[in-house]
Amino acid sequence: MLKINPYLDDIEISVIRKIAEAASEYKNIKEGKKLINLTIGEPDLPQSMIIKEETANYIMDAKLGYSQLGGVLELREEIAKYYKNKYNVDVKPDEIIITVGSTEGLSTAIKTVILPGDEVITPLPVYPGYEPLIILAGAKLIKVDTSKDNYELTVETLKRYVNEKTKAIILNYPSNPSGVVISEKNRDEILKFVKENNIYIISDEVYSEILFEGKHNTFLQNNFRDNVILVNGFSKSHSLTGWRIGYVISSKKIRDYLIKVHQYTVTSASIISQKGALIALKKCSCIDEQVKIYKERAIRVYDRLQNAGINAIKPKGAIYIFVSIGEGNSLKFAEKLLESQRVAVVPGIAFGMDNFIRLSLVSHLDELLEATDRIIEFINSNRV
Structure with a gap:
């Protein structure tokens, strides 16, 4: 085989993408709980119609x-x-x-x-x-x-x-x-x-x-x-x-x-x-309303975890919550959570911290709270 850049030997496809792909296998399974995918940090909030419409007009009119x-x-x-x-x-x-x-x-x-x-x-x-x-x-x-x-x-x-x-x-x-x-x-x-x-x-x-x-x-x-x-x-x-x-x-x-x-x-x-x-x-005047939505999601999920005795870093911004899982293997935790609760999260090892998982706040609030309850149930059922 011809030589490849050796630096690539030290690089893997990201854990985030691997978990997201694993989650996709559960998407069409009708039996059991519905999949809730909280892996990729892709905003679920709609793009502004002003941006779409005016850009579409530009495409049609401009060279x-x-x-x-x-x-x-x-x-x-x-x-x-x-x-x-x-x-x-x-x-x-x-x-x-x-x-x-x-x-x-x-x-x-x-x-x-x-x-x-x-x-x-x-x-x-x-x-x-x-x-x-x-x-x-x-x-x-x-x-x-x-x-x-x-x-x-x-x-x-x-x-x-x-x-x-x-x-x-x-x-x-x-x-x-x-x-x-x-x-x-x-x-x-x-x-x-x-x-x-x-x-x-x-x-x-x-x-x-x-x-x-x-x-x-x-x-x-x-x-x-x-x-x-x-x-x-x-x-x-x-x-x-x-x-x-x-x-x-x-x-x-x-x-x-x-x-x-x-x-x-x-x-x-x-x-x-x-x-x-x-x-x-x-x-576009959409930012304030979007931040309001993300903030409510963050507060509600964080409070739900705290009330269940589960620690997390309280977010002051961005679209994630970083949740402590105590001692353990975060990749194995994420895999078992996906298998048993149909909730996909990112293991903290992806971010250099193996005792955490990351939840993306990019789903409707009801779905986020349902996912949080499943995570709480999973953690409680696996506590020694």
């Missing part, structure tokens, strides 16, 4: 072709305006690249700044999509236990892991899977630390709009632009998962390198999806 490499100027201008209005951060359109979803944004950022032999730090629990990208870059992901600080990274913890090989930190707040957010104090201290130590932050802020309390403390700040690459998108905030549209923001200096990777990976994002994103930013 469709490639956009500029960095994306449609009007969309980049609207994103820049958004960050100024919401966070008082000065962003220019030529500091933005429109990407094929936030995943391409992450991949582009990592390919741009990470070299073989580098180390990249990230707090646990960690979204499993980061490590394969780091491995493909020939680097190593260093996973940091943050449980003593309520799963929030602090400078004190960071200092224990930084060495001469440290090139970057990947952060994800609000967190997938925990729903934890970062405080303004910790955000500011981390920014100051990376600037002093010439370290990049790749900040995945795709859940920034889905907050249940407080405000989002973005890492994109005026005085730290040369250290930060921000990644965001429209899949979670506007339920535009199938449109595959995201963006990266950095200083112009970094952006001039990011655009090279972006060009030779995808050329440019779909001009149709870019039009949909532009309409979402300018005309």
